[in-house]
Amino acid sequence: MSQLCTSDSPDLFRSLLSRIGDKWTLIVIGVLGEERKRFTELVDFIPGISRRMLTVTLRALERDGLVSRTVYAEVPPRVEYEVTPLGRSLQAVALTLGDWVSEHQHTIAHHRREFDAATAP
Amino acid sequence: MSQLCTSDSPDLFRSLLSRIGDKWTLIVIGVLGEERKRFTELVDFIPGISRRMLTVTLRALERDGLVSRTVYAEVPPRVEYEVTPLGRSLQAVALTLGDWVSEHQHTIAHHRREFDAATAP
DNA sequence: CTGAATCCTAAGGGATACTG
DNA sequence: CAGTATCCCTTAGGATTCAG
Numbered sequence: 001m002s003q004l005c006t007s008d009s010p011d012l013f014r015s016l017l018s019r020i021g022d023k024w025t026l027i028v029i030g031v032l033g034e035e036r037k038r039f040t041e042l043v044d045f046i047p048g049i050s051r052r053m054l055t056v057t058l059r060a061l062e063r064d065g066l067v068s069r070t071v072y073a074e075v076p077p078r079v080e081y082e083v084t085p086l087g088r089s090l091q092a093v094a095l096t097l098g099d100w101v102s103e104h105q106h107t108i109a110h111h112r113r114e115f116d117a118a119t120a121p
Numbered sequence: 122m123s124q125l126c127t128s129d130s131p132d133l134f135r136s137l138l139s140r141i142g143d144k145w146t147l148i149v150i151g152v153l154g155e156e157r158k159r160f161t162e163l164v165d166f167i168p169g170i171s172r173r174m175l176t177v178t179l180r181a182l183e184r185d186g187l188v189s190r191t192v193y194a195e196v197p198p199r200v201e202y203e204v205t206p207l208g209r210s211l212q213a214v215a216l217t218l219g220d221w222v223s224e225h226q227h228t229i230a231h232h233r234r235e236f237d238a239a240t241a242p
Numbered sequence: 243c244t245g246a247a248t249c250c251t252a253a254g255g256g257a258t259a260c261t262g
Numbered sequence: 263c264a265g266t267a268t269c270c271c272t273t274a275g276g277a278t279t280c281a282g
């Protein structure tokens with residue numbers, strides 16, 4: 001973890017972490033990990049996401065090379081998104097994070113209740 | 122990754138992810154992972170952190186049961202923080218995330234430069 | 243020494259309307 | 263269909279000050 005302080009590029013490190021921690025990134029990668037999808041399919045598939053936030057999230061992922069964007073010269077326009085091999089490798093790492101949360105979520109929820117009970121009254 | 126949509130408690134899941142993605146959490150866990158430290162030691166040890174943000178971060182970690190807080194009845198007061206076994210298990214997972222970033226940071230930085238060059242001009 | 247309280251700004255993110 | 267632009271509200275987080 002000390003690379004968080006000594007890394008070549010702590011700013012890059014942090015920007016990646018906050019990307020992972022943001023509201024939609026992992027969800028989008030997870031959905032795209034199953035199969036390539038077009039814009040509206042993603043909107044329909046991901047409950048609660050707005051077109052704006054989907055655009056913002058996809059642009060960021062594309063910029064980092066985690067997702068690729070393919071435009072087909074058709075009318076009406078068709079655009080498909082797909083995770084890259086790099087994105088897939090991130091997904092694999094994120095999955096272990098997801099497993100950790102799944103495994104410990106009840107313990108953590110319990111800690112929170114205890115802490116709140118001990119602090120609030 | 123689909124547990125992001127189907128999890129028992131997506132809110133808890135998200136709160137944990139954004140905790141991990143915030144500015145100081147992993148740094149604090151990383152530093153405390155090496156050895157237990159008191160408040161001021163942490164401030165001195167972590168470049169750039171304010172006392173306020175250290176307090177906020179430590180409280181959140183304590184609430185989740187990732188860090189424990191011990192108060193000694195002395196004058197002047199002494200408080201020591203230490204990662205719990207649960208915190209250590211999270212640190213292990215976060216380390217794999219750190220490894221991934223270390224391994225791919227140059228690739229990602231390259232992607233960003235290319236993307237920005239293709240979009241900005 | 244170890245915080246809590248307050249103030250302030252910058253960024254995240256939602257709703258809505260418009261466009262090629 | 264696939265976005266972009268705008269407005270606005272909420273939250274993260276820094277600076278500073280006060281207190282036990």
